[in-house]
Amino acid sequence: MSGFRDLPIRRKLVLILMAVTGGAMLLAGMGLLTFDFFRLRREMVADMQTLAKVIALNSTAAVTFRDARSGQETLAALGAKSGIRGAALYNEQGSSLVRWRRPGASAKFPHRPGPDGSKLSRESLIHFQPIYLYGQRIGTVYLESSLDELWTRLQVRVLTILGMFVVAALAALGLSSLLQRLISAPVLGLSDTARAVSENNDYSLRAEKRSGDELGRLVDSFNQMLAQIEERDTALLAAKEDLEQRVRDRTLDLQVANTELQQSNQELDDFAYIASHDLKEPLRGIHNYSTFLLEDYGEKLDLEGRAKLETLLRLTRRMEVLIDSLLQYSRLGRVDLAIEDVDLNKIVAGVLDDIAIHLKAEGADVRIPRPLPTMRCDRVRVGEIFHNLIVNAVKYNEKPQKRVEVGYREGSSAGQPPVFYVRDNGIGIPEKHQDAIFRIFKRLHPRERFGGGTGAGLTIVKKIVERHNGRIWVESEPGHGTTFYFTLQRGESLADHAQAADSPD
Ligand code: ADP
Numbered sequence: 419m420s421g422f423r424d425l426p427i428r429r430k431l432v433l434i435l436m437a438v439t440g441g442a443m444l445l446a447g448m449g450l451l452t453f454d455f456f457r458l459r460r461e462m463v464a465d466m467q468t469l470a471k472v473i474a475l476n477s478t479a480a481v482t483f484r485d486a487r488s489g490q491e492t493l494a495a496l497g498a499k500s501g502i503r504g505a506a507l508y509n510e511q512g513s514s515l516v517r518w519r520r521p522g523a524s525a526k527f528p529h530r531p532g533p534d535g536s537k538l539s540r541e542s543l544i545h546f547q548p549i550y551l552y553g554q555r556i557g558t559v560y561l562e563s564s565l566d567e568l569w570t571r572l573q574v575r576v577l578t579i580l581g582m583f584v585v586a587a588l589a590a591l592g593l594s595s596l597l598q599r600l601i602s603a604p605v606l607g608l609s610d611t612a613r614a615v616s617e618n619n620d621y622s623l624r625a626e627k628r629s630g631d632e633l634g635r636l637v638d639s640f641n642q643m644l645a646q647i648e649e650r651d652t653a654l655l656a657a658k659e660d661l662e663q664r665v666r667d668r669t670l671d672l673q674v675a676n677t678e679l680q681q682s683n684q685e686l687d688d689f690a691y692i693a694s695h696d697l698k699e700p701l702r703g704i705h706n707y708s709t710f711l712l713e714d715y716g717e718k719l720d721l722e723g724r725a726k727l728e729t730l731l732r733l734t735r736r737m738e739v740l741i742d743s744l745l746q747y748s749r750l751g752r753v754d755l756a757i758e759d760v761d762l763n764k765i766v767a768g769v770l771d772d773i774a775i776h777l778k779a780e781g782a783d784v785r786i787p788r789p790l791p792t793m794r795c796d797r798v799r800v801g802e803i804f805h806n807l808i809v810n811a812v813k814y815n816e817k818p819q820k821r822v823e824v825g826y827r828e829g830s831s832a833g834q835p836p837v838f839y840v841r842d843n844g845i846g847i848p849e850k851h852q853d854a855i856f857r858i859f860k861r862l863h864p865r866e867r868f869g870g871g872t873g874a875g876l877t878i879v880k881k882i883v884e885r886h887n888g889r890i891w892v893e894s895e896p897g898h899g900t901t902f903y904f905t906l907q908r909g910e911s912l913a914d915h916a917q918a919a920d921s922p923d
Contacts, residue, residue: 428602435594443586447579454575458568463536470547474559477507481549481557486516493518501567506560531558604633621648687751694744705734743874750881755796762790769804782812782820795906799882806875807840807902813868815844834909839901846896856880
């Protein structure tokens with residue numbers, strides 16, 4: 419059955435049409451045959467009766483006078499009628515008077531006559547006909563006929579019907595092949611269009627309507643559906659293009675803003691650099707002249723005058739330190755980094771070497787729990803980061819046992835850079851000041867406490883980290899200690915991942 423289901427519609431329609439015509443013809447043929455069979459049989463019986471009556475009439479004399487010879491002659495006339503196998507005459511008492519058998523035929527003569535009338539068996543038709551004389555029964559005629567003729571005639575009928583069946587089947591085949599196109603052509607057209615649409619994603623295609631029946635309506639609905647999809651497709655495409663254009667516009671805006679920001683940062687760095695550079699010269703003059711004054715005219719001044727001059731000298735020295743910090747900071751924005759593979763173990767070891775005496779004097783213990791990785795970065799600048807953070811960790815620490823730990827942890831997920839840290843057990847930083855400490859010249863303490871300072875160190879550290887595309891942040895608990903964290907490269911954001919997956923190479 420599934421074989422039939424999978425046949426092409428064209429074949430199915432021909433098969434169905436053939437089955438219907440074939441079935442109808444078979445039924446009609448069988449009806450015709452049955453009718454023929456009964457008609458032939460009736461005719462045969464009627465023939466037999468007529469024949470028997472004729473014989474009965476002709477044999478009254480033979481029966482009355484028991485004239486076997488004349489009886490034999492009468493019966494022998496039956497030889498002209500093919501199909502009759504044998505015949506017999508019986509007298510009134512039912513004993514056989516005379517018998518005739520066609521030469522070569524086998525006839526079963528009953529011992530005594532049976533009931534009047536015809537009886538049909540499978541291979542023969544027998545008939546008993548009463549013989550009357552003046553209204554009185556004087557004997558019986560017996561006739562036996564073979565059914566060969568009946569079967570022959572039926573066979574001819576069957577062959578005729580079969581012949582008609584073949585001719586009609588051929589005609590039906592031709593006709594159904596023509597007719598099925600009425601149905602299959604629009605269906606095939608529809609399926610071809612549907613395939614073309616799905617293969618080429620072309621919703622502008624339409625199926626051809628060939629009729630106004632249900633199939634025509636189906637084609638109409640299909641075409642309407644395509645039109646709706648096409649409309650939606652166009653709208654979707656337009657929306658997508660609009661969105662892409664907006665993204666392009668925004669990206670361009672951002673690029674412009676970014677370039678402007680970079681430019682103004684650069685200008686600011688240039689300005690700070692030039693200003694501090696130019697300020698140094700008059701400052702040096704003030705400092706020199708104050709020194710000359712003190713040396714050449716110190717004798718002539720009283721104690722108060724000399725003290726004021728010395729304050730002036732101290733202030734100019736401080737100003738110089740501040741201007742130097744500003745110079746250092748602004749220079750950071752002007753020079754390119756020298757990026758290379760740097761073994762951070764060597765960098766930290768160098769820093770510790772430089773400040774070894776200071777560390778020993780402060781009684782500080784610096785621990786590195788596990789070897790640091792190698793990073794692509796600027797060797798000198800990253801050295802400055804560790805230098806500043808380790809010095810601060812010891813500086814802002816009042817514990818008798820000053821402990822510093824330098825380490826790192828892996829990026830929290832794939833594509834995230836390692837996070838370095840410098841941890842101390844020092845005084846800590848209150849939460850509200852944790853942003854301010856990265857501002858230039860910002861200090862949290864009176865000028866001379868904790869060994870003094872300019873308040874530029876962390877600002878410079880932050881700028882170096884940011885020039886490496888990294889981030890710096892602080893966690894601290896006042897009285898217990900502080901940890902500075904930083905990274906030295908940008909973490910891949912989700913957007914970067916998506917872009918990488920999009921790009922073909
Ligand atoms: P400076 O050390 O010259 O004052 P910094 O920029 O290095 O300047 O530090 C800014 C301020 O941040 C410091 O004045 C200090 O108050 C605070 N600070 C820096 N490091 C630490 C630390 N490890 N523990 C506590 N406070 C700190």
